[in-house]
Amino acid sequence: MIVMNSMVDNVWGEEQEGKFLPLPEGIGHMVSFLFALDKITIQLPTGNPFTFPVRFTIEEISYLAVRNLQLKSITLK
Template structure:
């Protein structure tokens, strides 16, 4: 699956949510430019029956005022994520 969009200037964060509701989702993909004291981090979560895990990535290839394309490839036990810059990575890692 490919998701394309535009990151506006002064963006604090954005999210791509893949799931059925707030208690059950395969992936919450949340790049944070500056949100609640978290700066330039990529936060990933998943939940089943409101129980889940969080993964934080220190690389941050996103820029305000730019186009973005994120590719998600699904396997049985992980999601491979490809960003415009950098090598692919997996969730969970």
């Protein structure tokens, strides 16, 4: 499960969950985040993309948490 949320003025908004099939262990997977003015689109190799609405102007992403995942690289474009 992926849980998305945003914080404005130190107050968390309503959580939005994205459910997906588990990724098989032991092989590499690519997860993509596409940032637009009105939404963030998350693409997983297990299914259709899902979106999270941008609730305010994004100038900086200062926090991203990943749990139960062995992260080997991050590519920013």
